[in-house]
Amino acid sequence: MSTTLVIGASGTVGSELSRLLAASGQTVRRVTSQAPAHADQVQLDLVSGSGIAAALDGVDRAFLLAPPGHTNQHELLGPVIDAARERGLRRVVLMSAMGANADEHAPLRRAELQLERSGLPWNVIRPNWFMQNFHTFWLHGILAQGRILLPVGRAKGSFIDARDIAAVAASLLSRDDLAGRDFDLTGAEALDHDEVAALIARETGRDIRFQDITPEAMLEGLIGAGLPRDYAEFLVLILGFFKAGYAERTTDAVQAITGRAPRRIADYVREHRQTWLS
Numbered sequence: 001m002s003t004t005l006v007i008g009a010s011g012t013v014g015s016e017l018s019r020l021l022a023a024s025g026q027t028v029r030r031v032t033s034q035a036p037a038h039a040d041q042v043q044l045d046l047v048s049g050s051g052i053a054a055a056l057d058g059v060d061r062a063f064l065l066a067p068p069g070h071t072n073q074h075e076l077l078g079p080v081i082d083a084a085r086e087r088g089l090r091r092v093v094l095m096s097a098m099g100a101n102a103d104e105h106a107p108l109r110r111a112e113l114q115l116e117r118s119g120l121p122w123n124v125i126r127p128n129w130f131m132q133n134f135h136t137f138w139l140h141g142i143l144a145q146g147r148i149l150l151p152v153g154r155a156k157g158s159f160i161d162a163r164d165i166a167a168v169a170a171s172l173l174s175r176d177d178l179a180g181r182d183f184d185l186t187g188a189e190a191l192d193h194d195e196v197a198a199l200i201a202r203e204t205g206r207d208i209r210f211q212d213i214t215p216e217a218m219l220e221g222l223i224g225a226g227l228p229r230d231y232a233e234f235l236v237l238i239l240g241f242f243k244a245g246y247a248e249r250t251t252d253a254v255q256a257i258t259g260r261a262p263r264r265i266a267d268y269v270r271e272h273r274q275t276w277l278s
Contacts (some may be wrong), residue, residue: 002090003027004173005055005062007044007080012132013095016166017063024174031055033067046076052083059087061173064115065095066108069227071234074110079106080110085118091179093172094117095165098126098184099238099246112182123172124182128247131159131187131268134196135275142276147211148197151218151239157247158186159196160254161263168257183253187262190248203273215240 004021008014018028024112044051046067048185062084077094084092094115100108115122125209134148141149143209165185172178191199193210201208215236220234241247254262 001056002061002174003029003059005031005042005059007031007046007063008065008067008095009041011065012126012130012136012162013065013165013169014063016163020166020170021173024170026061026174040177046080051078052079056083056087056089057081061091061093062171063093063095063117063169066111066122069229071107073107074114075107077111077191078114081114081118081120085120089120091121091123091176093123093125093169095169096124096126098128098186099241100126101182116180116182116259121176123178123180124169125165125185127156127162127165127185128160129242130165130189131161131263131265133159134200134269135272135273139275140261142200142208143278146206146208148193148201148208149213149218150193150211150268151215151236152193153212154192154194154244155243155245155248156190156192157242158188158190158250159265160185160187161268163252164254164258164262167260168254171257177240178257183257184249184251185253186250188250188264190267196265196269199269200276201271203269204276206276208276211235211238254259 004019004026006014006028009018018030021028030041032041033045036043042055044055064077065077096108096112100106103109112124138148141147168185197208197210219232219236223229
């Protein structure tokens with residue numbers, strides 16, 4: 001029986017991926033940065049590097065992503081990739097981000113390249129912005145002010161449901177025919193934030209709108225929320241790429257890999273309407 005290590009197992013993608021893998025009969029080893037509370041958990045701290053050997057012991061497949069809040073992703077993921085290579089894992093799937101391969105010196109791209117050059121059977125997936133951001137990271141502004149507050153203007157994004165990302169990762173971890181390939185993952189359509197706000201407003205009956213703000217205001221808000229300055233600056237930077245139009249492109253990767261069209265944002269909004277009524 002295959003044993004798959006899932007880094008980020010309690011997160012938006014990792015929790016669904018763990019569920020899908022377990023449902024398919026795989027043994028899942030869920031990474032936690034805290035003391036394990038369940039038999040299927042293993043402690044691994046990517047920041048300090050402690051626990052890597054134990055986490056990979058007896059594993060033949062692994063799903064990797066960098067923890068949020070850090071901009072040195074290559075330094076965090078590199079030791080895990082090296083350890084996976086030493087153990088000869090049968091498959092490693094790395095979740096990066098759409099656009100990460102635009103700059104060969106960007107930290108995420110450096111992690112991608114290390115995996116690609118490792119000699120391991122690998123896949124890299126680069127999802128676009130998550131639909132789930134609207135009921136997590138952007139939720140406070142919606143609940144408190146009825147506004148989606150972002151410095152992105154009228155640019156569109158092909159937002160993707162995290163469950164579709166997990167389905168792609170589960171498929172890639174379970175098959176051998178697509179090894180050695182990278183995939184940009186998007187939703188089926190590109191919408192601007194005015195259109196997303198209108199969908200949420202219609203579903204909830206609330207006055208919810210998008211409000212364009214300055215990058216400076218976004219940075220101040222992120223730092224005020226407790227994010228480290230370098231990570232807040234990184235988020236503002238990539239939101240600038242969104243505003244420049246780089247998030248609008250759509251791909252057929254979800255359909256090609258899973259055999260199912262990606263979820264549409266109207267369906268996501270309908271499923272999560274209660275979160276914006278709290």
